[in-house]
Amino acid sequence: MVRCWGRMSLVAAMILGGCGPSATKVEGTGAPPSVTGGCTGGPSQAAVSVLWENPRAASGNAQLPFGSALSSAWAVGASLSGLRGNCLVDTGSFRVVSDDIYPSSIAVANSTNLMYPPDRPEFRQLASVWWASSAQKMVSSLGADFSGFASVDVIAHCALSSNAYFSPTYREICLGYKSLGGGKYVWASDDGDVVVHETGHALNHELASTSALNSTGEAGALDEAIADYWALTYFGNSKIGEGFLAALGASLVRDAAASHQYPDDMS
Numbered sequence: 001m002v003r004c005w006g007r008m009s010l011v012a013a014m015i016l017g018g019c020g021p022s023a024t025k026v027e028g029t030g031a032p033p034s035v036t037g038g039c040t041g042g043p044s045q046a047a048v049s050v051l052w053e054n055p056r057a058a059s060g061n062a063q064l065p066f067g068s069a070l071s072s073a074w075a076v077g078a079s080l081s082g083l084r085g086n087c088l089v090d091t092g093s094f095r096v097v098s099d100d101i102y103p104s105s106i107a108v109a110n111s112t113n114l115m116y117p118p119d120r121p122e123f124r125q126l127a128s129v130w131w132a133s134s135a136q137k138m139v140s141s142l143g144a145d146f147s148g149f150a151s152v153d154v155i156a157h158c159a160l161s162s163n164a165y166f167s168p169t170y171r172e173i174c175l176g177y178k179s180l181g182g183g184k185y186v187w188a189s190d191d192g193d194v195v196v197h198e199t200g201h202a203l204n205h206e207l208a209s210t211s212a213l214n215s216t217g218e219a220g221a222l223d224e225a226i227a228d229y230w231a232l233t234y235f236g237n238s239k240i241g242e243g244f245l246a247a248l249g250a251s252l253v254r255d256a257a258a259s260h261q262y263p264d265d266m267s
């Protein structure tokens with residue numbers, strides 16, 4: 001597999017298998033917090049809308065053209081619990097305090113109803129945090145201890161072309177985009193597989209020391225595989241990235257149903 005991002009060598013990035021457009025994002029340089037919370041008595045739980053996995057899966061039509069307008073009919077209701085009550089979208093483990101591309105449209109937790117339609121930036125910010133939080137709960141249910149888990153900033157519209165990553169250094173999940181031209185984008189944050197995969201890196205790094213399970217060499221390959229495993233388990237199907245990765249190239253969608261052996265099937 002090919003890493004395209006030499007300067008991000010310490011970053012647990014998606015392995016996309018090919019080199020897309022060069023990234024402009026430098027990790028840790030996200031927009032400064034645009035919302036600071038600070039209230040007391042904000043809700044501890046709020047209703048949110050999320051896609052089930054990604055637009056292609058949620059629409060029930062795997063052939064949904066990229067760049068299609070996303071319908072609210074494909075979204076389902078969910079409950080984002082564990083909010084800290086500070087009026088930020090902040091569960092203590094995952095939070096939204098900045099947005100590279102939509103800094104003026106950052107969701108705040110000032111209501112128990114945060115159900116935005118899929119064409120709003122707030123929809124993807126909230127869905128990303130909900131997926132991340134839910135994935136953490138899934139792994140917790142297996143007995144993992146996240147009591148010391150330091151908060152991770154989720155950047156739902158990250159200024160990063162054709163990729164996504166978790167940075168253990170800056171405690172941020174950067175969810176990039178694929179530009180289709182004409183002002184249309186496929187967002188990594190609309191693809192739950194990608195969100196859970198990157199969240200999985202954050203969980204993996206918490207459960208194993210970075211010297212044992214880091215993001216380089218064979219340990220990095222294990223990190224990738226386990227992050228994929230969390231996404232596969234969470235959504236309960238064999239394919240990963242039918243939304244975002246497919247937009248980058250159909251061959252990049254990973255399918256656990258495929259039977260390959262190392263190193264015989266390497267190409």
Ligand SMILES: [Zn+2]
Pocket residue numbers: 012013014015197198201223224227
């Ligand atoms: Zn990865």
